[in-house]
Amino acid sequence: MQSQAEIQDFVLNGYLTYIPHVSLDCAIFGYHEQQLKLLLIKHVALGRWCLPGGYIKRTETLVEAANRNVKEKTNVDNLFLQQFKTFGDPGRAQFSHFDEKKWFEVTSVHIDKTSWLVDQTISVGFYAITDFSITEPQSDLTTTCEWFDVDNLPPLEFDHDEMVRDALHAMRIQLYHYPIGINLLPEKFTLSEIHALYETLLGKKLDISNFPKKLIALGLLKKLDEKRSIGAHRSPHLYKFDKEKYDQALQNGVVLS
């Protein structure tokens, strides 16, 4: 949020606009040239980093709410957000690390024990994959936002360590059933490049022919009459996605292994 007035209104009257007891959190993975990162935010009054998230307006679908929250907190827009799990165990979001003094310094708003923000909340988890090289997370009055290496994350606030683990697990299973690569690879790419994308996202070595072969068999990848020259005797064919079949497969799911 950008101003104290906005924050004050949110703390006092937010329950009229948003559904109480329900929040959402988003694991935004960033891929670029064989590196995988995760977008985290640090709230001014909390000691640890956590996933970006927020509340759901009474007039929004869950996906609309997730997109708005990610945009507000990170300036990352129009992601293909996938819901993966809802978290609701008792005690999941203790505010024991919440620094009330610090919060008041920045916002001039008290949150007392009867606030709608303090009562038990379940959270709907989403994940997305974007290209971290073209997204510039931005910070605001109450939060800082940064990319972190997925293999080297700090310990997170609330139950967000569990959320990240479950988001990675869900994303890795969905890779076997939904195509991926548009917006993460150049428009024309080699089989090695898409192979590297799958290896990085899955976090393991794969048989080189595995995913690309199946993508070609299903008509999702088209071989072009073009090669890329990358050295003496090395000029691999270029490929591109069949956008129509790609969108169909995103809709209906496929078996890619």
Added chain:
Amino acid sequence: MQSQAEIQDFVLNGYLTYIPHVSLDCAIFGYHEQQLKLLLIKHVALGRWCLPGGYIKRTETLVEAANRNVKEKTNVDNLFLQQFKTFGDPGRAQFSHFDEKKWFEVTSVHIDKTSWLVDQTISVGFYAITDFSITEPQSDLTTTCEWFDVDNLPPLEFDHDEMVRDALHAMRIQLYHYPIGINLLPEKFTLSEIHALYETLLGKKLDISNFPKKLIALGLLKKLDEKRSIGAHRSPHLYKFDKEKYDQALQNGVVLS
């Protein structure tokens, strides 16, 4: 619920025990000898059938709440419930078909417009698969409960048609990543029997060697030194699950296609 007193207390004071604005619904699939069914309930004051579900106690995990609700409404116990999606679109659970007069006749309780039960609610969806031949759904004061053929379901209340479609889709994707069969097949079974289980759950014909072959390769299925005699020249080998590897695979996920 069994008594009017219980229902009255739930309508008036339920928000103290349960998390408001959040419910859950369960798609309980029933398999037996190549038939797939779905468990539905009909509420006394609603015109259409719907999935069994209810509210979440503030002291329960989501899975505990799902199990308690299924047990209360259907007398089906200890299912392996899998969360698949949360539903929260505005207008998803209109009570436009709710027959207030009928409800009052049965329960002697009014639900007015300020009740915690009437405000906007998101619902966490679970699914499970059980053997319908050994479960006897039971009805109570406000609900009737029955098995329906999955290919011949009545139109459902609220957004439950969408829930059933999404539950089937999620279950079918998870079949490629988690073992299934314990409690649905006899302890010792033939490859044809487990093949038929997969075909019925997936709702399509499969290459006979597909899933069983991979289950054997991963050590999840063990070939026994026993055959079943089913006629002249027909005595297929029997198999059973390796329980330890089965439980590990349920925990960590595998690739079964």
